[in-house]
Amino acid sequence: MKKAYLSIDIEEWYHLDYLKTYQVNKDEVETIPQIFNFLDMLDKLNIKATFFTLAELAYKHADILREIKDRGHVIGCHGLDHELLYNKTNAEFKEQIVEGKKMLDSVLGEEVVKGYRASCFSMDRKKLDILEECGYSYDSSYISFAKHPLYGSLDLSGYQKIEDLTYQKDNFLEFEIPTYQIGKYNLPISGGGYLRLLPYPLISFLIRKYFKDHNNFILYLHPFELTDINLPFPKEMPVKDKFRASVGRKGNLRKLEKVLLMLLNEGVEFRTFEQELKVRDGNGASFSYGM
Structure with missing residues (x-):
């Protein structure tokens, strides 16, 4: 069976790491409130x-988060803030993941947060162990792409690869962001700026090629990539960074819909990460969901 996991990192456009050195008006434009067209599309596709x-x-966005949950989607934690994890001490990280889960659970009205993804995939092994110790059940911060200056290098020794992109240690699962190997290099193809940059024919070709050798796939996006609302980038921002943040945003929601339809038409089953937890729990695994 071929499976895909669709994930969205709920953050704002100004959380982009290469915007942090500039002064920006964070209240001038917000992209998270523009997410309803995306949610309606998922309802239509039953994903x-x-x-x-x-x-x-x-x-700030409590009503939106509650609606996302009410529509049957899963809420995980992306951290208390968007600072890279290797800029935090282990003690700071532990305090923040506990506090972040409490805040999200409080907004949602029940204890539901079980998963985590690090900002810019900046997870390291010690913090991954802390995440498990604090009661989280899964993480999706692993990507094999050392060429990117922000992504972490995650040691998964002691984890067992139980299927494509999925690793297990004790009761904890790690989900890997897929890359496509071309020669000796791994090329990210599953979301973010890579999905915006590459035209649909190339993206669909690479994903189909990937699925010939693998059974699982993970897509990841951000709210600012799901709307073409103008973003107030600072004037002094270099052209290179403006391009990175802007390329492919116009029409990206439609491109994403075509990708999702292509996968559905090829018989791919969409799951949330928590559905995978429940399946494995039903197969005899003993997962602990509490903090």
Whole structure:
């Protein structure tokens, strides 16, 4: 069976790491409130997704998060803020993942947050172990793409690869972001700027090629990539960074819909990460969901 997991990192456009050195008006434009066209599209396609959410935005967008949950989607934690994890001590990380989960659960009205994704995939092994110790059940911060300066290098020794993109240690699962190997290099093809940059024919070709040798796939996006609303980038921002943030945003929601339809038409089953937890729990695994 071929499976795909659709995930969205709920953060704002100004959380892009290469915008942090500039002064921006964070209240001038917000992209998270523009997410309803995307949610309506998922309803039409009957696809449920996982929304990894910055806890610092939880109270501001409480109504949106509750609607996402009410539509049958899953809410995970994307951290308390969007600072890279290797800029945090282990003690700071532990305090923040506990606090972030409490904030999100409080907004959602029940204890539901079980999963985590690090900002810019900046997870390391010690913090992954802390995540498990604090009661989280899964993480999706692993990507094999050392060429990117922000992505972490995650040691998964002691984990067993139980299927494509899925690793297990004790009761904890790690989900890997897929890459496509061309020669000796791994090319990210599953979301973010890569999905915006590459035209649909190339994206669909690469995903089909990937699925010939693999059974699982993970897509990841951000709210600012699901709307073409103008973003107030600072004037002094280099052209290169403006291009990185803007390329392919116009029409990207339609491109994504074509990708999702292509996968559905080829018999791919969409799951949330938590559905995978429940399946494995039903097969005899003993997962602990509490903090």
